[in-house]
Amino acid sequence: MDRETLHNSLTDPAIASMNLLNEIADKYPRAISMAAGRPYEEFFDVKLIHEYLDAFCDHLRRDRGMDEAGVTRTLFQYGTTKGVIGELVARHLAEDEDIHIDPASVVVTVGFQEGIFLVLRALRASDRDVLLASAPTYVGLMGAALLTEMPVWPVRSTEHGIDTGHLLEQVKVARERGLRVRGCYLTPNFANPTGVSLDLATRHRLLEIAEATGLLLLEDNAYGLFGEERLPALKALDQTKCVVYLGSFAKSGMPGARVGYVVADQPLTPSSPGGDDPGGFADELSKLKGMLTVNTSPIAQAVIGGKLLMHDNSLARANAREAAVYRRNLGHTLDALTRRLGACPGVTWNSPTGGFFITVTVPFAVDDALLEHAARDFGVLFTPMHHFYGGFDSGACGINQLRLSISLLTPELIEEGVSRLAALISSRPADPR
Numbered sequence: 001m002d003r004e005t006l007h008n009s010l011t012d013p014a015i016a017s018m019n020l021l022n023e024i025a026d027k028y029p030r031a032i033s034m035a036a037g038r039p040y041e042e043f044f045d046v047k048l049i050h051e052y053l054d055a056f057c058d059h060l061r062r063d064r065g066m067d068e069a070g071v072t073r074t075l076f077q078y079g080t081t082k083g084v085i086g087e088l089v090a091r092h093l094a095e096d097e098d099i100h101i102d103p104a105s106v107v108v109t110v111g112f113q114e115g116i117f118l119v120l121r122a123l124r125a126s127d128r129d130v131l132l133a134s135a136p137t138y139v140g141l142m143g144a145a146l147l148t149e150m151p152v153w154p155v156r157s158t159e160h161g162i163d164t165g166h167l168l169e170q171v172k173v174a175r176e177r178g179l180r181v182r183g184c185y186l187t188p189n190f191a192n193p194t195g196v197s198l199d200l201a202t203r204h205r206l207l208e209i210a211e212a213t214g215l216l217l218l219e220d221n222a223y224g225l226f227g228e229e230r231l232p233a234l235k236a237l238d239q240t241k242c243v244v245y246l247g248s249f250a251k252s253g254m255p256g257a258r259v260g261y262v263v264a265d266q267p268l269t270p271s272s273p274g275g276d277d278p279g280g281f282a283d284e285l286s287k288l289k290g291m292l293t294v295n296t297s298p299i300a301q302a303v304i305g306g307k308l309l310m311h312d313n314s315l316a317r318a319n320a321r322e323a324a325v326y327r328r329n330l331g332h333t334l335d336a337l338t339r340r341l342g343a344c345p346g347v348t349w350n351s352p353t354g355g356f357f358i359t360v361t362v363p364f365a366v367d368d369a370l371l372e373h374a375a376r377d378f379g380v381l382f383t384p385m386h387h388f389y390g391g392f393d394s395g396a397c398g399i400n401q402l403r404l405s406i407s408l409l410t411p412e413l414i415e416e417g418v419s420r421l422a423a424l425i426s427s428r429p430a431d432p433r
Helices: 013-027 046-062 068-076 086-097 111-123 139-148 164-176 200-213 281-292 298-310 320-341 368-378 385-389 411-427
Strands: 106-109 129-134 152-155 180-186 217-220 243-248 260-263 357-361 401-405
Touching: 013 139, 013 368, 013 385, 046 068, 046 298, 068 298, 086 106, 086 243, 086 260, 086 298, 106 111, 106 281, 111 129, 111 139, 111 180, 111 217, 111 243, 111 260, 111 281, 129 164, 139 152, 152 164, 164 180, 164 200, 180 200, 200 217, 260 281, 320 357, 320 411, 368 411, 385 401
Parallel strands: 129 152, 129 180, 180 217, 217 243
Antiparallel strands: 106 260, 243 260, 357 401
């Protein structure tokens, strides 16, 4: 088989970067990983899976009036394409995020990744269509864009998040070229990779821009539960249904369940005046999902649904222990960076108030060769920030930055990991300017 005949996404740097860290971690298993954005593992317990399943089955009997045959069928059969926990997702959003939606607007997906794929596939209708995204951005967004052949235009980020002025410029330039800007992807809370959150004024400004320009905002809120201060989600402020909300239970529920969802409550206009009601955007996403994965595993949904039920639909309450660990780890990492690198010339970092990630800036290039050198000779792993610009024509963007993840480690491993990182940084000469 000739590789040249396969889809061009397979040779794109954005796709390759998804596997790089795993390959290096496997090659140097003793290296401390401050790279992977995985949830904390010490509270994992196999017994909880059974408790969650039992809670969901009780819900089916008690609240939905199912007999045993109906309960069994719900778990074992394919189930509806939109999912079997849409109502519980809607209750959770109302409880934790003050987002009030019709459960019919929820499509339960195989993780966030299927959700963003479905949204981009639906929006990519012709060669005129483009997507905007704050840069740097989540690698998975770039991967989904490659697979759906959706061009992505970068929007500059500042230390406070997306640059709304540049967002307007990009919309204007695209439209002057005859292109349709189908949406803008962003993570308002503790973004991956930067850890940056949008302030309240910027959130309101984004919604004003969306309403004025007809722009759809694609909001990814994977980390919103894990911060000292919880600002309202864009969807909670959305009065004109200009926000498509992409959720995931990977960080807050159970990553192994692979359950996410899309809230797509945008109504569709008829193809012709007086035509039949075409339904909403969620219905269109459901059609695509039916041809892609048919449905999301009902057993996986039942596990997530049971966790929600056992905590009165609040993942904030369900994740109280984890959130405390992440706050502890974040504070410990920032303190260790100050002690180990505070006097190191040209080395700076940001100070997120939540989430999993910290951005460190150094006075030399952070490339994949340096990453392997760090793993092999210093026993520490991080993520070079240039990977989060991989799909953009960005030149040297992020080349002197790295991302640290604090979510998976103990304080002792954080202390040792930062110590090893400091040794690496101290050993490198600054690049000539």
